[in-house]
Amino acid sequence: TQLLEQSPQFLSIQEGENLTVYCNSSSVFSSLQWYRQEPGEGPVLLVTVVTGGEVKKLKRLTFQFGDARKDSSLHITAAQPGDTGLYLCAGISFNAGNNRKLIWGLGTSLAVNP
């Protein structure tokens, strides 16, 4: 069974601090996505990383895909209260029938306090 483990599960920090959250697996994924979900809303896609070692930046957010395409990290610089939410990673693999399958982590719940 493919699993994506996200850590930490919960994180509470002060505005202005930096943080990194992780998404790890023993399986290789063809690509990996990061989503953010705010309370009461559906998840919103932030980024897709495809190539091993790839780094993508989205303003204060930096996403990295591991060289072996088994893990990923999200680094937030100078966190703001608006960054509060549940951060979910999802890896794409293909099952035996060559159908794509999205494997979801359980998320990191981030609270940024003013």
Next chain:
Amino acid sequence: NAGVMQNPRHLVRRRGQEARLRCSPMKGHSHVYWYRQLPEEGLKFMVYLQKENIIDESGMPKERFSAEFPKEGPSILRIQQVVRGDSAAYFCASSPVGTGRRAYEQYFGPGTRLTVT
């Protein structure tokens, strides 16, 4: 371009009643996914559909739950004879046709919050 639409946003049902949740994908998207989420938890995959076809229903409970995505109209998640344990947020996502990486990106609706009393 309108996003994924779900209705109703909130649904209250008594035990034993039926719940019908609707999802209209983004324009041009022919792949629909349904997820269930409990408070403070991640997403649990339920079913993946294309127009008129169920591709993967490995996350669907064997009884009382069904899903369809007809040629015309929205996708429907149907829960028969609801029980209190069915109370949750149900999210629908859609993705575009294609073989590129963007074909796998999912766009979520705002969810339907089902409460069973």
